[in-house]
Amino acid sequence: MPLTFADPSAPSLPLHVVDKAALAAWRETLPAPAQAWLAGSGFAAGLGEICLIPGAEGALAGAVIGYGDAAARARGRFWLAKAAETLPAGAWHLEANLLPEEKEEAALGWLLAGYRFGRYRAATSAPGAMLKAPEGVDAARLEVIANAEALTRDLINTPASDLGPQELEAAFAGLAARFNAEVTVIRGQELLAQNLPMIHAVGRASPREPRLLEMRWGTEGPRLTLVGKGVCFDTGGLDLKPASGMGLMKKDMGGAATVMGLAQMIMGLGLKLRLRVLVPAVENAVAGNALRPQDILTSRKGLTVEVNNTDAEGRLILGDALALADEEAPDCLICMATLTGSARVALGPDLPPFYTDDEALAAAIAAGAARARDPLWRMPFWTPYDPLIEPGIADLDNAPAGSMAGSITAALFLRRFVTETPRFVHFDLYGWQPVAAPGRPKGAAAQGARALLAALPDILGAEVSKP
Template sequence: MDLTFAPADAAAIALHVIEQSGLDDWLADQPDTVTRWVRATGFAAQLGSVVLIPDGQGGIAMALAGYGTPETRARGRFHLAGAAAQLPEGTYALHGLDPVRAAEESLGWLLSHYSFDRYRAQKHSTARLIAPEGVDAARIESIAAGEALTRDLINIPASDMGPAELEGACATLATRHGASIDVIRGEALLDRNFPMIHTVGRASARAPRLIDMRWGDSGPKLTLVGKGVCFDTGGLNLKPGSSMGLMKKDMGGAATVLGLAQMIMDLRLPLQLRVLVPAVENAVSGSAFRPGDILTARNGLTVEINNTDAEGRLVLADALSYAAEETPDLMVSMATLTGAARVAAGPDLSPYFTDDAALSQALDQAAAQVADPVWRLPFHTPYEAMIEPGIADLDNAPSGGFAGAITAALFLRRFAGTGRYAHFDIYGWNATPAPARPKGGVGMGARALLAALPDVLKL
């Protein structure tokens, strides 16, 4: 799997990207032999269509990729990744795209080479691309590598990706980039005042832990907190089998912040990065926490447990409290937190919450530029009463079923301090194969945040 561009001086086949409305004009400038060939094949520049034009000597003179219409392109992204999958092995050079579109399509092209082949050989595109003029090739390669890390971590089953293995992935990343790492494991979580991380993970034979990675010694402080529930049975509120099958992805928040951290470190952004990952397995045993239990969080708030399957917000609460003690310039949490977010926004759109209008504006603009869709949902303060059970300060699973994504985000806000904060409620999974996005784990929101950071943190 090669997620890099071909050398700039490589011999390349020209790949002309043509909109439907521009096909006739393009053909008017071509030799009659080319025009006749294209007409004979029935190529109409529809989105995703490809035609190869022979050179008369058994080779390929050029290739055409249909770019459809603005309306058809609006229904997806990374369109040329679909073309890349149809092209024969070789090296290609894009023609016909402006630098902004070329950057998006180039990333999609690189990601078309991704495959999860840890357990079985898989097919992927073999057509390589020369970085188009005007795009930042090194940046795109760094983003592709970070996204591949996120996908790999999510795709690995819980048998091979428990808390210890997730710690190992963090340690490998830290070593590669010269970051420091500190890990608090098992009973030491109680000694260091991380009671809810310990409680959620104590029923498993695989010890819970809090992973703390730091990189950079100057610039604004960015803290990323990722939910690392390596498998979620639901605890004593046991999930049905139909809901447990994808729970290897419940550490998708951790995988996403680690992929984003790799991008930041690889690009040498001038900031101080901290990554916190509470890594646990929510299992069932005699020591499992129970519905009705009341826990005391790191910051002193008490939490009534009304559903042990709402465990992600518990481990995030301790990690957020810890992060807030340093008052970073920006704190972001990412988690596969609620089914309600999927009901609200579906699997492809990442809802996020923030009280910071400038941050929201920067995120929305960046998301549109880099084809990483996000959507702001409200921290609706009147719903605070829904997470206050009376017997304790907070309820981890309010009854009623309304506004589940919002009440979960409000719960987290209680632990995030008073600084700039955003929370992403991601899905982390692509159920239907799409160009550059095969079925399986996928990053959400990370590229939008990466693109927004220079504006948000004044880098």
């Protein structure tokens, strides 16, 4: 079901937003019965705290949600999402003195709270409360963003039994068809003929053919290329994962799902740019023809790679895809992947790292992340660690020995495949929400796309935001 705001002409009830400091003064503006009700309920305006307000005849007259204090707000985001999940059905409008960016966050959080993954079970708790878009908020833009994020969540939430490379290709083609984008697909043995050997090597053991998906959209403006890791399931290959490590591997195509969501935002908003999306889609399986430890692959770039762990497969398929993207030297090249557990150890599930050598690009992304309430953290392409990915027998090692700096060495590995494009950034995503939070149910999580969307005018020029 699409995520939308309420009809602006529909009758609606007020949802007051009150912070702790203003609670006493605001309460005195209410009729005496409502004041008594609030006092009796113990409402203290804590962040996200909700209380219904009765009218004179006992009918519902509205509700109030606490805005807490500055310290509480700094520790969370999408505080209004709780109201979307708990208020009675019907249309609501905000009665609040909020800054424009606060209104936008509140409205987006409400939309995101409406997401439900209902493919295998009918949703039993879908919110019935709908919000009228607050004054000054670009409702159409937020609806595009929320529904694109829902696409990302749907793809990651779908198990590998129903989302292998072929099904990911179908979703990719369906997205392209909605916006009249062009799609090209290279499958199976044709990957070798088209000089994409590492994508083939990782996916050849699965009966579900490996493939490279490509989408092109837009005829004018700067060139933006998105590359997303599409490992539809990762057993680890012959370096088989234990059960505890395999349990969430349906989400190993989270990079692909994220770039598809970002592409939907870009196309849905009609941004003025030339978009290219590349997704190497594979299943890392176990069979007699599987990639072996210490095999040496010759990549599209001509670099040789010693495979010291078949479970470090994502950087292999991305290496070929990035080399292909780099040949066109786009104005900006963005790589998104659920790549390493090391990133989670360093920063946890909510804060994906990104890597770039371009200071202006890094500043634009950081600013976009803050505006979009889509947190990210810059990590370094630490060149002194380059020797760790040089095994001696080949140009590169896909899995350096030891457990230190794993996210950094993976990023350094990918950087070797980008030599013609100065503006390159790599995101090491988690793509999963382990504990439910406002606007983010437990399960698939979209990370980084909203930050990048907000940053694109600074990265590529303000004209891209004008369709």
